[in-house]
Amino acid sequence: MTSKEKVYSTVDAAVADIPDGATIMFGGFGGAGFPNNLIQGLARQGARNLGVISNNCGTGEGELGLLFKNRQIRRVIAAFPGPGAKYFQEQFDAGEIELELVPQGILCERMRAFGAGIPAFFSPVGVGTEIGRGKEERVIRGKRYILEQALGADYAFIRAQRADHMGNLIYRKAARNFNPIMATAAKSTIVEVEEIVATGELDPETIVTPSIFVDRIVQAEGKRYA
Amino acid sequence: MPKARLTREQIAERAAMELPNGAYVNLGWGIPNLIAAYVPQEVTVHFHSENGILGMGPRAKPGDEDLDLVDAMKVPVTLLPGGSYFSQDDAHVMTRGGHLDICILGGLQVSERGDLANWRVPGAKGAGGIGGAMDISVGAQKLIVTMEHTAKDGSPKIVKTCSYPLTAIDCVDTIITDLAVIDVTPDGLVLREVAPGFTPADVQEFTEPKLLYSANVPEMRLQQR
Numbered sequence: 001m002t003s004k005e006k007v008y009s010t011v012d013a014a015v016a017d018i019p020d021g022a023t024i025m026f027g028g029f030g031g032a033g034f035p036n037n038l039i040q041g042l043a044r045q046g047a048r049n050l051g052v053i054s055n056n057c058g059t060g061e062g063e064l065g066l067l068f069k070n071r072q073i074r075r076v077i078a079a080f081p082g083p084g085a086k087y088f089q090e091q092f093d094a095g096e097i098e099l100e101l102v103p104q105g106i107l108c109e110r111m112r113a114f115g116a117g118i119p120a121f122f123s124p125v126g127v128g129t130e131i132g133r134g135k136e137e138r139v140i141r142g143k144r145y146i147l148e149q150a151l152g153a154d155y156a157f158i159r160a161q162r163a164d165h166m167g168n169l170i171y172r173k174a175a176r177n178f179n180p181i182m183a184t185a186a187k188s189t190i191v192e193v194e195e196i197v198a199t200g201e202l203d204p205e206t207i208v209t210p211s212i213f214v215d216r217i218v219q220a221e222g223k224r225y226a
Numbered sequence: 227m228p229k230a231r232l233t234r235e236q237i238a239e240r241a242a243m244e245l246p247n248g249a250y251v252n253l254g255w256g257i258p259n260l261i262a263a264y265v266p267q268e269v270t271v272h273f274h275s276e277n278g279i280l281g282m283g284p285r286a287k288p289g290d291e292d293l294d295l296v297d298a299m300k301v302p303v304t305l306l307p308g309g310s311y312f313s314q315d316d317a318h319v320m321t322r323g324g325h326l327d328i329c330i331l332g333g334l335q336v337s338e339r340g341d342l343a344n345w346r347v348p349g350a351k352g353a354g355g356i357g358g359a360m361d362i363s364v365g366a367q368k369l370i371v372t373m374e375h376t377a378k379d380g381s382p383k384i385v386k387t388c389s390y391p392l393t394a395i396d397c398v399d400t401i402i403t404d405l406a407v408i409d410v411t412p413d414g415l416v417l418r419e420v421a422p423g424f425t426p427a428d429v430q431e432f433t434e435p436k437l438l439y440s441a442n443v444p445e446m447r448l449q450q451r
Contacts (some may be wrong), residue, residue, distance in 0.1 A: 019436030029277045029314065030300040031293055055314075056355075080355035092353045099353055104276060105318030112315050125322060125366045128341075128395035131360065171309055175294040179278050179312045208313075 007196060007217045011041035014190050014218040018042060018155060023051035023075075025111070025182040026064060027158040027201070033175035035159040036062045037192045037220045041203025042157075043070055051075035053153055054110075055104065055178060057088035066089070075095065079104035096136070097156050103131060109183055110151035115213075123148045158188035159220065163193040164200070167214030168207045176208065183213040192220040229405035229423045231375070239264040241330055241372050242445050243400045245271050249327040252276065252362055254344075256332030257372040261394075264449075272308075273327055276317045276358040281309025282419040283450050298358065321358060322365040329366035331359060333373040333401070335388040338435035340410035341400040342371060343390035356393075363394035366419060373402035375432050381408070384408070384415070405429050407446055419446040 009013040015038060018024070019102075028034030035088070043066045050073045058065025058076055067073050068087035075098045081088055091097045103125050113121055122145035126132045136147040156178040161172040169191060171179060183189045191214055229438040232240070238260035245265060251259055252274045262284070265271055273282040275297045282297060283304035291302035305311075320326055331333060342363055346354040363369055377383055384401060400418075401408040406429045408421040415438035417426055426439045 029299065030296040032277075032296055033294070077353075080357040080380075081353045082355060083352070089352050093351065101354065101356055103360035104314070104323050104358040107323075108313075108315035108318050125360045125394075126362075129360070129392040131356075171311075173292065173294040173298055173305075174275070174277050174279050176311060177314045179396050181315045 002018075003141045005165075007165055007173045010045060011037045011192065012219050014038065014216045015041040015168040018045060018047045020047050021051075022047060022155060023053065023153040025156040025158075025178075025186055026052060026054040026193050027156070027177060027179035027182050029055050029062060029177040030061070030171070030207045033159050033171070033177050033179055035157040035190075036063065036193050037218070038157040039053070039064060039066055040189060043067060043164050046070075047070070048072050049074050049152075051077075053107075053151065053182075055107065057081040057085035059084040060086055062087055076100070077107070079107050082131075085177045092180045093156070101131075107151070108150055108178065110148055111181045111185040112212050115181070118150055120147050120149050122146065151185065153186045154188065156182035156189040158182055158189060160191050160193045160200065162197060163191060163214070163217045164197050164202050164211075165217070166199050167191070167211035167217055168202050169193070169209035169214060170202060170206055171208055179210045188215045189213055190216040190218070192218050194220055197218035205211060229428075232421050233404070235260055236296070237372050237402055237404055238326050241370060241446055242266065243402065243447060244370055244402075245269060245328060247271070250274055250280070250325065252326050252329045252366070252427045254329070254331035254359065254362070258330040258332055259299065259371055261330060261372075266449075268390070268405065274290070274317070274320060275303075275323060276314070276362070278312045278314055279303070279305065280312070280318045281306045283309070288380075289387050303392065315444070318358070319362050321361045325364050326362070326366055328368045328370065329362045330372055331362065333371040333383065333398075335383050335385050335390050336371050336373075336398050336401050337388045338384075338386055338410070339396055341395045342369070342393045342398050343388040344393045346391045348390055359393050363397040368399045370402060371396050371398050371435045372402045375405040377420065382432055385434045405432060408437065409434050417443055421423060421446050422448075
């Protein structure tokens with residue numbers, strides 16, 4: 001059996017079949033590790049009515065800002081949309097976007113649970129706050145916890161530093177952030193990378209995301225760092 | 227002439243003295259972000275950033291910035307020897323899992339039970355954002371809040387019950403302000419230190435719940451005066 005080819009020749013080809021209404025996770029934090037090539041590809045492709053799961057909602061037209069500017073996004077799950085998320089904030093204030101705010105670590109853990117086949121879990125975060133409102137609460141060994149649901153998506157758009165042709169991934173510094181978790185929690189994970197190397201060239205001891213979690217690989221434009 | 231309260235830098239300086247040698251520490255936005263510069267020379271602490279850094283060093287020098295190495299405020303930083311990178315979920319294993327010794331956050335309100343409100347002003351425009359504050363507040367072995375003692379309109383920020391949206395309940399251990407150091411205890415709020423020139427009665431005047439204090443409350447310790 002030959003291995004399935006995961007490397008796509010262009011960004012546009014890698015995002016061509018994203019349908020209207022899809023739910024997509026986007027990696028990235030603080031300007032680092034955003035799949036900006038894929039975001040720009042999705043802007044060109046034009047899918048609409050999207051649901052987005054991301055720590056934040058862009059900076060001006062940068063990062064996810066472009067998709068908000070194009071009015072491609074209707075639903076958002078985020079920890080910190082951000083004061084610089086101009087287009088998101090305008091559409092949120094106008095009541096055009098449905099938002100669920102989630103504590104950042106719980107956003108991670110809900111995705112991690114989904115990827116690990118855990119449907120829900122009890123958490124201490126948000127107990128007694130508006131985050132806990134309406135959620136099942138239980139006292140376990142004397143402490144209060146709320147039930148949080150696992151969070152999956154149709155696609156994860158992520159960025160890594162290096163991939164081999166099988167889809168094993170290595171990240172760079174704090175650009176790792178949400179990318180490895182999201183790769184485990186989506187039906188299909190699309191990664192843009194600074195460099196694609198032959199299978200076998202990555203040191204197995206240093207691989208962060210094993211190939212089983214990656215479906216499509218595309219070369220990002222421009223290597224930011226050697 | 228009204229007595230001078232401490233500056234934000236002086237609050238940060240006093241807060242830095244709460245950091246024991248060897249502690250793993252997360253600093254939040256606002257005044258906490260000023261604290262790293264005041265860690266006493268004889269003390270080594272390890273800074274955690276919730277985007278996946280442990281052993282974070284100072285801000286990168288101009289020209290040396292690496293945009294893949296930023297802190298939780300998007301500021302280009304450095305990594306110290308012994309530092310490490312990891313994913314955001316592991317970063318929050320550290321926060322929520324109780325692995326950080328001390329976390330210092332800014333505050334909008336703190337209640338006498340140690341409830342913290344620090345993420346949203348009621349009626350504020352926009353969507354707001356929680357970030358990592360809720361995970362950090364719940365998990366910190368010791369949570370210190372640094373803030374001005376009163377709001378811009380003069381109203382107390384240390385209150386009987388928070389009226390702002392809560393970050394976490396029953397989580398704050400110590401409050402350090404421009405007027406005082408206050409410990410949250412099962413008996414109530416204990417006034418540990420007062421700012422130079424202020425009396426416990428002065429501090430009580432700007433604090434909604436009753437403060438407990440002894441006959442001799444020392445002045446807040448500062449390195450440079």
